[in-house]
Amino acid sequence: MDFALDADQRRWLQEVRAFLREHVTPALVAELAEHDLEKRDGELAAFRRKIGEKGWFGLNWPTEYGGLGLGPIHQHLLVSEFERWGVPGPDLTVTSVAPMIMRHGTEQNKAEFLPPIARGEMVCAVGYSEPDAGTDLASLRTRAVLDGDEWVINGSKIWNSGAQRCTHEWLCVRTNPDVPKHKGISVIIVPIDAPGVSIRPLEAWSGYRTNETFFDDVRVPATNLIGEVDRGWRYITGALDLERGALTNAGDLRRAVDDLWALAREPRRDGAVPATDPGVRRRLAELDADVEVATLMGFEAASLLADGTIPSVEVSTEKVFTSELRQRIAETALDLLGPDGLLGHNTAAAPLHGAFERLYRAAPLLRFGAGTNEVLRDVIAQRGHRMPSYGR
Amino acid sequence: MKLVATEEERDLAAAMRDLFTTHCPTTLVRALREPGGERFPQKLWEALVRAEVLALPFAADVGGSDGTLDDLAVVYAEAGRALCPSVVLNTIHLGLAIDALAAPDRRAARLPSLIRGDLRGTVAVASPYDATDVRPRLRAERTADGLRVTGRLDYVGDADPADAVLTTAAVETYGEPDEVLALLVDPAAPGVQLTPLPTSADDRWYEIVLDGVLVADDAVLGAVGEEELRRVALTVRALQCVDMAAGAETVIARTVAHTCSREQFGRPIGSFQAAQHLVADMHIATQAARLAARSAVFWLGRGRPGVRETAIAVLKAATAYRRVTADAHQLHGGMGYVLETDLHLWSERARRLGVEGGGVDVAAGWLA
Numbered sequence: 001m002d003f004a005l006d007a008d009q010r011r012w013l014q015e016v017r018a019f020l021r022e023h024v025t026p027a028l029v030a031e032l033a034e035h036d037l038e039k040r041d042g043e044l045a046a047f048r049r050k051i052g053e054k055g056w057f058g059l060n061w062p063t064e065y066g067g068l069g070l071g072p073i074h075q076h077l078l079v080s081e082f083e084r085w086g087v088p089g090p091d092l093t094v095t096s097v098a099p100m101i102m103r104h105g106t107e108q109n110k111a112e113f114l115p116p117i118a119r120g121e122m123v124c125a126v127g128y129s130e131p132d133a134g135t136d137l138a139s140l141r142t143r144a145v146l147d148g149d150e151w152v153i154n155g156s157k158i159w160n161s162g163a164q165r166c167t168h169e170w171l172c173v174r175t176n177p178d179v180p181k182h183k184g185i186s187v188i189i190v191p192i193d194a195p196g197v198s199i200r201p202l203e204a205w206s207g208y209r210t211n212e213t214f215f216d217d218v219r220v221p222a223t224n225l226i227g228e229v230d231r232g233w234r235y236i237t238g239a240l241d242l243e244r245g246a247l248t249n250a251g252d253l254r255r256a257v258d259d260l261w262a263l264a265r266e267p268r269r270d271g272a273v274p275a276t277d278p279g280v281r282r283r284l285a286e287l288d289a290d291v292e293v294a295t296l297m298g299f300e301a302a303s304l305l306a307d308g309t310i311p312s313v314e315v316s317t318e319k320v321f322t323s324e325l326r327q328r329i330a331e332t333a334l335d336l337l338g339p340d341g342l343l344g345h346n347t348a349a350a351p352l353h354g355a356f357e358r359l360y361r362a363a364p365l366l367r368f369g370a371g372t373n374e375v376l377r378d379v380i381a382q383r384g385h386r387m388p389s390y391g392r
Numbered sequence: 393m394k395l396v397a398t399e400e401e402r403d404l405a406a407a408m409r410d411l412f413t414t415h416c417p418t419t420l421v422r423a424l425r426e427p428g429g430e431r432f433p434q435k436l437w438e439a440l441v442r443a444e445v446l447a448l449p450f451a452a453d454v455g456g457s458d459g460t461l462d463d464l465a466v467v468y469a470e471a472g473r474a475l476c477p478s479v480v481l482n483t484i485h486l487g488l489a490i491d492a493l494a495a496p497d498r499r500a501a502r503l504p505s506l507i508r509g510d511l512r513g514t515v516a517v518a519s520p521y522d523a524t525d526v527r528p529r530l531r532a533e534r535t536a537d538g539l540r541v542t543g544r545l546d547y548v549g550d551a552d553p554a555d556a557v558l559t560t561a562a563v564e565t566y567g568e569p570d571e572v573l574a575l576l577v578d579p580a581a582p583g584v585q586l587t588p589l590p591t592s593a594d595d596r597w598y599e600i601v602l603d604g605v606l607v608a609d610d611a612v613l614g615a616v617g618e619e620e621l622r623r624v625a626l627t628v629r630a631l632q633c634v635d636m637a638a639g640a641e642t643v644i645a646r647t648v649a650h651t652c653s654r655e656q657f658g659r660p661i662g663s664f665q666a667a668q669h670l671v672a673d674m675h676i677a678t679q680a681a682r683l684a685a686r687s688a689v690f691w692l693g694r695g696r697p698g699v700r701e702t703a704i705a706v707l708k709a710a711t712a713y714r715r716v717t718a719d720a721h722q723l724h725g726g727m728g729y730v731l732e733t734d735l736h737l738w739s740e741r742a743r744r745l746g747v748e749g750g751g752v753d754v755a756a757g758w759l760a
Contacts, residue, residue: 001394001395001396001398001401001686001690002393002394002395003393003690004393004694005393009393073393073394281756282753282756282760284760285703285707285756285757285759285760286707286756288704288760289684289704289707289708289759290680292684292687292704293680293683293684293704296687297679297680299393299395300395300683303393303394303396304396307396314679317675317676320672320676321676374665374669376672377668377672377673378665378668380671380672380675380676381668381672381675385644385645385648385671385675386648387648387651387662387663387667387668387671388652388659388660388662389663390663390664390665
């Protein structure tokens with residue numbers, strides 16, 4: 001095992017940091033704070049163009065698909081740095097949709113979708129969950145029926161985040177209702193502006209915007225089906241594992257603990273300095289240790305990916321660990337800051353513009369999202385230790 | 393950066409696992425605890441010497457095989473799984489300490505016989521309560537007949553069969569700062585009094601009281617600084633963390649095997665989600681421990697002071713091993729509570745290694 005970055009990886013990290021130092025401007029930070037990712041044609045759009053110019057949307061793709069051919073460790077390093085800086089980097093389209101197209105798509109799928117994804121022009125929302133199909137995703141009901149050379153799609157998706165600013169849906173549909181449920185599922189690419197698609201916003205407790213998206217007799221070319229019909233469950237589970245690995249990076253957690261230490265060393269409104277309390281220091285030390293562990297887990301998963309496997313057990317372990325760590329960080333911050341920790345970003349006196357107040361509301365999401373931790377514990381026990389499944 | 397075992401590491405681990413399975417069964421571990429029984433695992437020792445395990449972390453100039461501390465970590469993982477007796481591991485610690493602290497001629501004089509299996513012993517350079525506290529407990533004075541050492545060492549492991557205890561003493565010279573010397577004490581020498589402080593699990597700890605003990609010149613290894621003493625103590629602690637993480641993995645495997653064969657209500661108890669989730673949490677904690685422990689050994693091997701890395705390893709490994717053994721008792725129920733199942737052997741090792749040299753509270757203090 002080798003815990004040190006080699007010269008090439010160090011050089012890459014320096015390049016990513018230099019990019020962020022140059023392009024994460026106060027204007028970008030202000031726009032993200034005010035509009036999150038919703039503003040069109042502003043600082044974020046310019047920032048994404050710069051990422052595209054570096055070829056970083058295809059950083060982990062084979063060169064024959066227009067990518068830079070860099071491995072999972074390079075991707076992991078880049079995503080971690082972007083998260084530490086609090087800016088969006090290559091998203092799920094790049095990290096989990098495109099690899100599935102490369103792995104399982106037809107030649108037509110690859111020729112049609114990969115180039116615009118690489119340019120940052122095609123951005124996907126992932127359409128998995130439905131009102132009646134969340135953790136039990138295989139029971140999904142959105143239906144696609146072949147009519148001549150078109151698929152006709154009817155149904156709805158929920159938690160369809162980013163639909164309002166994407167160009168396409170990576171849509172999971174039922175193509176065969178007559179076989180066991182996970183054997184009749186396919187994935188179809190649907191342009192978001194196709195007639196019959198409508199989006200209803202949902203606002204989550206964390207201020208996060210997601211959507212319910214409806215499909216009424218939406219027609220797309222038959223060639224928009226990814227890979228083979230009825231084989232979609234494998235593409236979905238593969239994409240979910242990759243998504244989980246990308247989402248459970250510890251970059252933002254390193255930043256959070258560093259920021260919390262810095263806050264703890266400053267006087268509160270009442271003049272007390274939290275870091276002088278040994279109990280506070282003890283909690284911060286434990287968080288510091290756990291962030292190091294989360295970082296190592298991320299590198300382990302990336303190392304296994306580099307060897308060509310999708311390490312479901314390791315990614316599940318990492319995801320459970322980091323999501324629960326995020327909650328512990330938020331709780332420690334609240335206890336340490338006291339009432340100061342309740343001031344939101346609209347209050348001038350809020351420590352760090354309310355970052356930890358917001359983290360407390362954001363933390364619950366990743367414990368149930370991207371694979372609820374209870375199911376992932378099942379995966380660890382059943383796939384990691386061969387304990388018997390019990391019919392879920 | 394590649395956090396996957398290399399082929400060489402896998403081969404070494406497999407070879408060591410075979411060796412320990414053959415020569416260190418739980419029957420040996422239990423026999424060594426019997427009053428009046430064997431004190432020293434002679435056959436295991438000979439197998440390790442034959443396999444050149446004692447040569448592994450040392451350079452060729454003293455008869456070593458030029459391996460790394462990372463290689464030793466692979467050995468320690470297998471040793472931890474098999475509950476390798478501390479009397480064996482303490483001699484490896486003696487070797488590491490001589491290698492790091494002794495003047496070149498002393499190192500060349502002692503290490504070859506250790507590597508051959510002819511020099512056995514133990515190390516006492518840090519507080520048993522805090523591995524970063526390396527203040528000497530002994531005082532030495534230069535007299536007409538030589539160096540005389542006085543003081544008390546607590547909780548020295550396996551001092552009774554030791555040929556040598558490596559420890560430190562402060563030498564006062566009028567008008568000069570104290571000098572700290574590393575030296576080898578023969579526990580059988582005149583003026584040395586050993587008082588057993590065995591744990592309830594029969595780990596052989598000793599209080600050693602020295603009263604003007606004469607230490608020969610060739611047993612004085614040289615003057616040493618605080619930083620190098622601390623690195624030796626933390627290297628031992630980090631290797632113990634590797635032992636703890638691997639021990640925890642073995643306990644999980646035994647627990648899964650039990651829950652998959654034990655049936656109640658017409659099905660294996662391992663098919664109940666509550667049981668699976670306990671195992672999943674044991675797994676997560678153990679993986680955290682394993683990564684943190686290997687990271688600490690890696691960076692100590694590359695010359696870092698290692699305080700931060702070892703703190704993280706102790707926080708994760710001590711917690712994981714203790715928690716895993718407790719949850720293992722829960723999942724084994726009565727079957728794992730009786731002595732004949734052996735589960736308590738890992739529980740006791742978890743308890744000891746979790747605090748020897750400083751447990752989670754002490755380690756958290758190293759970080760903050």
